[in-house]
Amino acid sequence: MFVPFLIMLREGLEAALIVSLIASYLKRTQRGQWIAVMWIGVFAAAALCLGLGIFINETTGEFPQKEQELFEGIVAVIAVFILTLDGVLDA
Known part of the structure; x- marks a missing residue:
């Protein structure tokens, strides 16, 4: 229970x-x-993150272990595709 708390605390501090x-930056460049x-x-x-997290928790909570791993793999591939596409479009 303590480790997930530390991870969420770190992520929250990074976001802040x-x-x-x-x-x-907006204030210094007179774009307040x-x-x-x-x-x-x-x-x-x-x-959006909260809603998506609740949705994923509710839908994947009833998956057997093998289907959960497949779902996680598909989500990872989609994330890689989006990040790669972002890198290609920025170049």
Whole structure:
């Protein structure tokens, strides 16, 4: 129980650091009017993550072990595809 707490704490601190860096950048570049939009994005992302987490927990909780591993593999392949596509489109 303690290890998942530490992982979530670390991830939360990383997210807070990123949001504070973006807010600082917006203020220093005289784009303070975009801070409200940034917060809308932060809360939308948090709501989406929470909803998706609940959905995945509810749908995969009843999978047998083999199907859960297959589901995790498919999600990992989709994540790799999206990150690769992002890297290709940025280049």
